[in-house]
Amino acid sequence: xxxxxxxxxxxxxxxxxxxxxxxxxxxxxxxxxxxxxxxxxxxxxxxxxxxxxxxxxxxxxxxxxxxxxxxxxxxxxxxxxxxxxxxxxxxxxxxxxxxxxxxxxxxxxxxxxxxxxxxxxxxxxxxxxxxxxxxxxxxxxxxxxxxxxxxxxxxxxxxxxxxxxxxxxxxxxxxxxxxxxxxxxxxxxxxxxxxxxxxxxxxxxxxxxxxxxxxxxxxxx
Numbered sequence: 001x002x003x004x005x006x007x008x009x010x011x012x013x014x015x016x017x018x019x020x021x022x023x024x025x026x027x028x029x030x031x032x033x034x035x036x037x038x039x040x041x042x043x044x045x046x047x048x049x050x051x052x053x054x055x056x057x058x059x060x061x062x063x064x065x066x067x068x069x070x071x072x073x074x075x076x077x078x079x080x081x082x083x084x085x086x087x088x089x090x091x092x093x094x095x096x097x098x099x100x101x102x103x104x105x106x107x108x109x110x111x112x113x114x115x116x117x118x119x120x121x122x123x124x125x126x127x128x129x130x131x132x133x134x135x136x137x138x139x140x141x142x143x144x145x146x147x148x149x150x151x152x153x154x155x156x157x158x159x160x161x162x163x164x165x166x167x168x169x170x171x172x173x174x175x176x177x178x179x180x181x182x183x184x185x186x187x188x189x190x191x192x193x194x195x196x197x198x199x200x201x202x203x204x205x206x207x208x209x210x211x212x213x214x215x216x217x218x219x220x221x
Contacts, residue, residue: 003032003033003034003108003109003159004033004034004035004104004105004107004109004110004111004112004155004156004159005034005035005036005037005110005111005112006034006035006036006037006111006112006113006114006148006152007037007038007039007077007084007111007112007113007114008036008037008038008039008113008114008116008148009039009041009070009073009074009077009113009114009115009116010038010039010040010041010116010144010145010148011040011041011042011052011116011118011143012116012143012145013038013040015145016038016145016148016149017038019149019153020036020149020152024153024156024157024162024163025152025153025156027162028156028159028161028162031161031162033156033159033161033162034152034156034159034162036152039073039076039077041069041070041073041116043073044068044069044070044072044073044076045069046066046068046069051066052065052066052069052070053065053066053118053119054066056120060120061120062119062120062121063119063120064119064120064121064122064123065117065118065119065121065122065123065126066123067123067125067126070115070122070123070126070129071126071129074086074113074115074129077113078113081111083111084111084112084113085110085111085112085113085131085132086112086113086114086115086129086130086131086132087112087113087114087115087130087131087132087134087151088114088115088117088122088126088127088130088132088133088134088144089114089115089116089117089134089135089136089144089147089148089151090117090122090133090134090135091135091138091140092133092135093132093133093134093135094132094133094134094135095135095136095137096134096135096136096150096151096154098154101151101154101155101158102158104155105155105156105158105159106158114144114148114151114152115130115144116143116144116145116147116148117143117144118142118143118144134147134151136150179216179217180216180217181216182211182212182213182215182216183215185197185200189201197211199211
């Protein structure tokens with residue numbers, strides 16, 4: 001089994017596949033580090049039109065995801081892996097951060113089911129089968145596909161063997177709480193009058209480390 005598996009329950013698989021088949025996500029999949037699977041929620045829809053939504057009790061605009069298709073889809077997945085855990089992107093969730101992503105990445109053999117909500121929202125009873133409620137911030141999107149990609153990317157890139165350098169995922173922004181990584185430069189030395197700090201060309205790694213520490217930022221300060 002791969003080191004980590006994501007099963008994404010979605011109505012729009014075609015929106016997810018291009019990203020997960022590109023760059024580092026493709027590399028992780030190709031190396032057997034990560035596995036991405038899709039479940040079309042419409043296959044669990046009700047009636048001749050495979051309906052997955054309905055109007056809210058009490059009135060109001062929009063439609064809500066119904067319990068039956070979601071429960072049936074998740075329960076089907078869990079028949080093969082009872083230990084799979086369910087993630088729901090929702091404004092009511094805990095704010096996703098680097099520390100949480102690292103915890104997910106360090107769970108060997110983990111299997112996460114990400115439910116991508118749509119419409120105006122979801123029937124509240126769906127939360128009874130959700131393990132993690134995740135929010136990406138104080139704004140609303142049209143569906144759960146973008147949050148799913150963000151969650152997957154932020155986790156998979158932290159698994160050893162995905163990024164190139166040994167410290168690539170260690171020395172970076174938010175790797176230690178609310179830190180922002182130090183400024184970085186590459187060639188040329190002088191670009192339109194803007195030059196690289198001379199300390200970075202000194203070869204003195206001790207002094208360079210001090211400069212980088214001094215120029216890192218902490219958002220809590």
